[in-house]
Amino acid sequence: MGLPTQVEVPTGPSSSIQVDPLEVPESDSVATQIQSVQDEEATVVVAKKVRDPWLDNARIFAAVLIVVMHFAPDLRANSSVVDALYYGLWPMRVPLYVLVAGYFSSAAPLTGRRAVSLLRNIFFVYVAFRLIAMVQGGLLHGSWNINLATPSFALWFLLALFWWRLTLPLFNHIKYLPAIAVVVAIGAGFLPAFGPEFSASRAIAFWPIFIVG
Numbered sequence: 001m002g003l004p005t006q007v008e009v010p011t012g013p014s015s016s017i018q019v020d021p022l023e024v025p026e027s028d029s030v031a032t033q034i035q036s037v038q039d040e041e042a043t044v045v046v047a048k049k050v051r052d053p054w055l056d057n058a059r060i061f062a063a064v065l066i067v068v069m070h071f072a073p074d075l076r077a078n079s080s081v082v083d084a085l086y087y088g089l090w091p092m093r094v095p096l097y098v099l100v101a102g103y104f105s106s107a108a109p110l111t112g113r114r115a116v117s118l119l120r121n122i123f124f125v126y127v128a129f130r131l132i133a134m135v136q137g138g139l140l141h142g143s144w145n146i147n148l149a150t151p152s153f154a155l156w157f158l159l160a161l162f163w164w165r166l167t168l169p170l171f172n173h174i175k176y177l178p179a180i181a182v183v184v185a186i187g188a189g190f191l192p193a194f195g196p197e198f199s200a201s202r203a204i205a206f207w208p209i210f211i212v213g
Contacts (some may be wrong), residue, residue: 055100062097065089066154097157098206102213105165107172117166126151126158149197155195160203164210181208 075084110118110174133152138144151159173175188194188204195201 055103056095059100062093062100065093066097069093094157094206095209099139099213101161102164102210105168105210105213107168109169110166118162122158122162122165126155126162129158130157151196151199156199156202160206163199163203164207176210178211181211185194 028032051182058124067090072082072086077085108114127148130148133155134144172182185205185208188201194204
């Protein structure tokens with residue numbers, strides 16, 4: 001026997017409502033679908049990487065210390081306290097800044113957009129500021145020396161960061177890389193060939209800290 005096409009629901013002694021069972025919503029199925037969508041959205045939210053504000057604060061703190069301590073030489077001569085702070089806070093300046101930079105760097109292969117981003121955001125920025133510095137030197141001192149290989153002032157960090165991020169995908173798979181980087185940094189300190197050109201000396205000296213980050 002087939003299913004009836006209509007169902008009579010009595011509402012009184014002399015009236016009835018005819019309901020088509022095909023038009024009755026499947027509430028259980030709808031509730032299951034809604035729950036499935038909510039679970040997927042919750043999974044996406046959890047999967048998103050939350051940026052730790054402490055790292056940004058540490059980077060700003062290190063940057064402020066670097067700028068302040070650049071004006072400290074004149075004060076160190078007249079204050080033993082400032083002199084002690086200058087050396088005592090050294091690990092909280094460039095080493096901390098390099099450590100955080102290493103944390104925010106990726107060892108993924110440099111292909112496509114990542115390679116373009118590295119050139120645009122670091123190398124071309126270094127070239128632009130280096131050209132500005134050379135123009136400034138020419139206008140103020142009459143020295144029009146075009147030399148992109150030797151960074152001036154704090155531009156060494158941009159060039160060093162470029163080398164670090166460029167080589168990180170190549171060396172990241174090496175076992176005991178932090179220990180090897182320490183040995184290389186110490187050894188390079190005894191070689192006069194590694195000087196200020198291309199930020200070679202500082203890039204190698206701070207390379208272990210970048211790797212640890």
